[in-house]
Amino acid sequence: MSTADGARRIETAALARVEGEGAMHVRIRGDEVLAVELRIYEPPRFFEALLRGRALEEAPDITARICGICPIAYQTSACQAMEDALGITVTGPLRDLRRLIYCGEWIESHALHLYLLHAPDFLGYESGFAMAADHRGIVERGLRAKKAGNRLIEVIGGRAVHPVNVRVGGFYRAPERRQLEALRPELERCRDEALATVRWCAGLDFPDLERDYELVCLRSQRAGEYPIDDGRIVSSKGIDVAPAGFDATFEERQVPHSTALHARVRERGSYLTGPMARFDLNRERLPPIAADAATEAGIGEGCSNPFRSIVVRAVEILFAFDEALRLIDRYERPDRPFVAYRTRAGIGHGVSEAPRGMLYHRYEIDDAGEIVAAWIVPPTSQNQRSIEEDLAEFVAANVRLPDDELRRRCEQTIRNYDPCISCSTHFLRLEVERE
Amino acid sequence: MPAATPTRSTLARPKLAVWKFASCDGCQLSLLDLEDELLTLPERIEVAYFLEASRAVVEGPYDLSLVEGSVTTRADVERIREVRRVSRHLVTIGACATAGGIQALRNFADVGELAAAVYPSPSYISTLETSTPIAASVPVDFELHGCPIDRHQLLEVISAFLARRRPAIPAYSVCVECKRRGNVCVMVARGTPCLGPVTHAGCGAICPGHDRGCYGCFGPMETPNPGSLSASMRDLGAETPDLIRAYRGFNAAAPAFRAAGDAHAAESEAEA
Numbered sequence: 001m002s003t004a005d006g007a008r009r010i011e012t013a014a015l016a017r018v019e020g021e022g023a024m025h026v027r028i029r030g031d032e033v034l035a036v037e038l039r040i041y042e043p044p045r046f047f048e049a050l051l052r053g054r055a056l057e058e059a060p061d062i063t064a065r066i067c068g069i070c071p072i073a074y075q076t077s078a079c080q081a082m083e084d085a086l087g088i089t090v091t092g093p094l095r096d097l098r099r100l101i102y103c104g105e106w107i108e109s110h111a112l113h114l115y116l117l118h119a120p121d122f123l124g125y126e127s128g129f130a131m132a133a134d135h136r137g138i139v140e141r142g143l144r145a146k147k148a149g150n151r152l153i154e155v156i157g158g159r160a161v162h163p164v165n166v167r168v169g170g171f172y173r174a175p176e177r178r179q180l181e182a183l184r185p186e187l188e189r190c191r192d193e194a195l196a197t198v199r200w201c202a203g204l205d206f207p208d209l210e211r212d213y214e215l216v217c218l219r220s221q222r223a224g225e226y227p228i229d230d231g232r233i234v235s236s237k238g239i240d241v242a243p244a245g246f247d248a249t250f251e252e253r254q255v256p257h258s259t260a261l262h263a264r265v266r267e268r269g270s271y272l273t274g275p276m277a278r279f280d281l282n283r284e285r286l287p288p289i290a291a292d293a294a295t296e297a298g299i300g301e302g303c304s305n306p307f308r309s310i311v312v313r314a315v316e317i318l319f320a321f322d323e324a325l326r327l328i329d330r331y332e333r334p335d336r337p338f339v340a341y342r343t344r345a346g347i348g349h350g351v352s353e354a355p356r357g358m359l360y361h362r363y364e365i366d367d368a369g370e371i372v373a374a375w376i377v378p379p380t381s382q383n384q385r386s387i388e389e390d391l392a393e394f395v396a397a398n399v400r401l402p403d404d405e406l407r408r409r410c411e412q413t414i415r416n417y418d419p420c421i422s423c424s425t426h427f428l429r430l431e432v433e434r435e
Numbered sequence: 436m437p438a439a440t441p442t443r444s445t446l447a448r449p450k451l452a453v454w455k456f457a458s459c460d461g462c463q464l465s466l467l468d469l470e471d472e473l474l475t476l477p478e479r480i481e482v483a484y485f486l487e488a489s490r491a492v493v494e495g496p497y498d499l500s501l502v503e504g505s506v507t508t509r510a511d512v513e514r515i516r517e518v519r520r521v522s523r524h525l526v527t528i529g530a531c532a533t534a535g536g537i538q539a540l541r542n543f544a545d546v547g548e549l550a551a552a553v554y555p556s557p558s559y560i561s562t563l564e565t566s567t568p569i570a571a572s573v574p575v576d577f578e579l580h581g582c583p584i585d586r587h588q589l590l591e592v593i594s595a596f597l598a599r600r601r602p603a604i605p606a607y608s609v610c611v612e613c614k615r616r617g618n619v620c621v622m623v624a625r626g627t628p629c630l631g632p633v634t635h636a637g638c639g640a641i642c643p644g645h646d647r648g649c650y651g652c653f654g655p656m657e658t659p660n661p662g663s664l665s666a667s668m669r670d671l672g673a674e675t676p677d678l679i680r681a682y683r684g685f686n687a688a689a690p691a692f693r694a695a696g697d698a699h700a701a702e703s704e705a706e707a
Contacts, residue, residue, distance in 0.1 A: 043457045043507045043562060045538040049552040065537050068461020127489030129477050147470040158641035160468055161461040161583040165645045172647040
């Protein structure tokens, strides 16, 4: 649409096929992009304030409710932050179980995004339902993968959304080995199909966009391990800090058009977290089946086109199935399902890799075990600035496209990030900058 | 996009809409978690408005609206009225929509103070003093409880709607599900405080099944007796702050839990 001053405006009032509520606003004059805004208007829920006075043991279950799509990420980061404050470490089969249930979340979340939310963009459908009319086999394959991921979460956690078995120190009850063994045939089948999905994704048609991001993710301290549940925070421009260094490394800023904060590297700027960052900085740690598939798919040397993130997600689904099978192979049921602790006052930091990127929690607890202060930085707030920069570059390069096509491509650009807008807003500190 | 071939069933399909208010998206995700039924669903019901899954929007009115989330802003008060206006049958799904959700903890606090704790410029936050269930704003035809809802119960609600019958969703307590599942009672055998005796069934008694006490995420059962349960929990060592927190969880503003939480909060003040 044209405005009185001759500028074109591309708007999407309510973004579809994302989790949560957001909108997009792009303003163009001639060939010049005047403004690009990803607007987030989810009503705030004040999680960080509501956590004050709650027992430290309640943080995993309460923060899980920030996001129904990645509750394990919230539970894991919360547990690790509390364990850090309490001075305990979860190791051995309990840590394996934590990683295993997290594999389930990567699978269900990535499969939902890849097949039902993102693939329709590449093939020109409005939804996964519409896509299924012509590509039923592909969508069914995706639903099988998603179900296998959910089943893994259910067997360990009790249910797929907001599982009940995760606690500070480990689990309430450790599953029997035979319960996990029973998952093997389906996980093996889905691993084979995940390989086919990498190949299928590699054949999609990708719009041109090459970006020079600062990539930020975790790097496991265990040799040869791809990051999921823990590690140091590293970047492609030299960051390498423990989780406790998050605050000194990153900052959050408020922008007027969004209730979500924009995170940035202090004194540097935007960064990218999520599958592309993990893959680029850790791809030598992928098992051969996933590394070979990535090479065959043409991203073996890395990937800087955000539209190809769908291929990276496919590679991570393949990895997560393979990793789940590896962890089940060596699982021995522990004698005790959790590490015991003595309540004490302290400050703790926890970071893990949610499917869509790094998720940081920090808590201060008192000597009675009550939460004094909480700070949560989810992935979408970290990526929000990069999303807008992608949009600005993409629109500048494609400014001649008709409005409808440009709008559709802009939405696809946002969906490259699998943004979880529900998450991205519940912890905002608003600081409106006015000129 | 290729046009779908009209068949007898597609011509007669009722229209489904899925709406989101303040929530985590987990309950509408439960619809997408019906992996085995998801692709046959559109044969029976037209997915006319479901932004999390589709950018296609079919105009209302809608035959069945599923509403997730609670009302926390003035704009959302208006929006739910509009949703009600275009919906023949409105079903609320989940603890946020049926009881106000975890964000209803604000109802027991000063929302201005909460905003100041989270935001440096709280005056820019537009929000209501309370988080309320959908039924506080508009008439609701059926409420499906749970944080999150159980996807099989959601399927039952949709099936019942299509068959024009009442959903078969029992309102008894989690204790009944525990017995059915063969769980050993965690309160009796382990001395673990458990909200199961006052909590609405539907989850399949998964917490006691994992050696922990129920934390009440399905909200109060039909005729709960929290006073009696609180006395038993005290016998197991629970103190007043534990009891306040137990009732003030994901269904804190559900009437029976709110009354129990308020009663313990009053005790706490008297103790102090």
